[in-house]
Amino acid sequence: xxxxxxxxxxxxxxxxxxxxxxxxxxxxxxxxxxxxxxxxxxxxxxxxxxxxxxxxxxxxxxxxxxxxxxxxxxxxxxxxxxxxxxxxxxxxxxxxxxxxxxxxxxxxxxxxxxxxxxxxxxxxxxxxxxxxxxxxxxxxxxxxxxxxxxxxxxxxxxxxxxxxxxxxxxxxxxxxxxxxxxxxxxxxxxxxxxxxxxxxx
Amino acid sequence: xxxxxxxxxxxxxxxxxxxxxxxxxxxxxxxxxxxxxxxxxxxxxxxxxxxxxxxxxxxxxxxxxxxxxxxxxxxxxxxxxxxxxxxxxxxxxxxxxxxxxxxxxxxxxxxxxxxxxxxxxxxxxxxxxxxxxxxxxxxxxxxxxxxxxxxxxxxxxxxxxxxxxxxxxxxxxxxxxxxxxxxxxxxxxxxx
Numbered sequence: 001x002x003x004x005x006x007x008x009x010x011x012x013x014x015x016x017x018x019x020x021x022x023x024x025x026x027x028x029x030x031x032x033x034x035x036x037x038x039x040x041x042x043x044x045x046x047x048x049x050x051x052x053x054x055x056x057x058x059x060x061x062x063x064x065x066x067x068x069x070x071x072x073x074x075x076x077x078x079x080x081x082x083x084x085x086x087x088x089x090x091x092x093x094x095x096x097x098x099x100x101x102x103x104x105x106x107x108x109x110x111x112x113x114x115x116x117x118x119x120x121x122x123x124x125x126x127x128x129x130x131x132x133x134x135x136x137x138x139x140x141x142x143x144x145x146x147x148x149x150x151x152x153x154x155x156x157x158x159x160x161x162x163x164x165x166x167x168x169x170x171x172x173x174x175x176x177x178x179x180x181x182x183x184x185x186x187x188x189x190x191x192x193x194x195x196x197x198x199x200x201x
Numbered sequence: 202x203x204x205x206x207x208x209x210x211x212x213x214x215x216x217x218x219x220x221x222x223x224x225x226x227x228x229x230x231x232x233x234x235x236x237x238x239x240x241x242x243x244x245x246x247x248x249x250x251x252x253x254x255x256x257x258x259x260x261x262x263x264x265x266x267x268x269x270x271x272x273x274x275x276x277x278x279x280x281x282x283x284x285x286x287x288x289x290x291x292x293x294x295x296x297x298x299x300x301x302x303x304x305x306x307x308x309x310x311x312x313x314x315x316x317x318x319x320x321x322x323x324x325x326x327x328x329x330x331x332x333x334x335x336x337x338x339x340x341x342x343x344x345x346x347x348x349x350x351x352x353x354x355x356x357x358x359x360x361x362x363x364x365x366x367x368x369x370x371x372x373x374x375x376x377x378x379x380x381x382x383x384x385x386x387x388x389x390x391x392x393x
Contacts, residue, residue: 043323048315057243059238060228124247
């Protein structure tokens, strides 16, 4: 079978926002008929495939991580900036300037990347977090895969139809009778068995 | 899994107002901004599995694994006849359970691969990390060379296919070996 060519959709990200550098990292790739989520732990890769025909829903939720990171970075950035402004000799100014750069670049990137989000993908048997952390990036990826999913599933559903169908499904679930408990067969009586035979209820 | 979509923040069942919208809409329960895209697979009924038909007419082709069952197609891997029960569809190809198992264990079918060892990363790590305690490199440099050469043709990552890490590891290991050789020669020369 020929090797499948994948296109990169996202860079590698840790699963959690505050993960240490050694934690496993995930990235998202686009295959001909599926998404591939690659989890890399440094020495091996684990793959999860989400076929377009099986994807039921994708959820994007805004998260406060951009604000949290801003809150974390703004204090040391302010302190370093103040120290840089008040430093008298060139050596100290250079050192504080370096500190401003070290804290300021992540601060700048955090704001350039835009609003943070968490993205989830649902199939019939699983709900998986996707390595999409920023709304802009998530939308760009969705814009790319949405037509592919629609093509694999013969179209999209209008918003009002989703609500109607969900209500119907919920009503069917509530009306459907509970399955009757399966009859438990009496254990066979074996001659010479140490277990006494049980009386059927 | 029931066709119910829950808010990822408050786990309330979502019923309306947030599906397939062009922009974020608040969750009716917790007001968290959400965008939910729902696709037709959500409401698709799961097809029941096929039953293998019993052979009724003598001389009909039978399944290799179930001689009493009627063959419906040959395996794309080994060509054996399969009944509906043994016919495993993968992408567009039909395999018997044995070929699927073989494909999984030998890594022959890429669509079944769910894990790969990155020997190139192992070789590079063996070449770089021991530099922190340089005396270890006398052992790790030959080991790096062994790993890089031994696994040069091993299956690589299915997304990144380059041997740059192997090459880098070999170069670094050779440099370390050259360094140790020079050191030993200079020490023996000095003693002599």
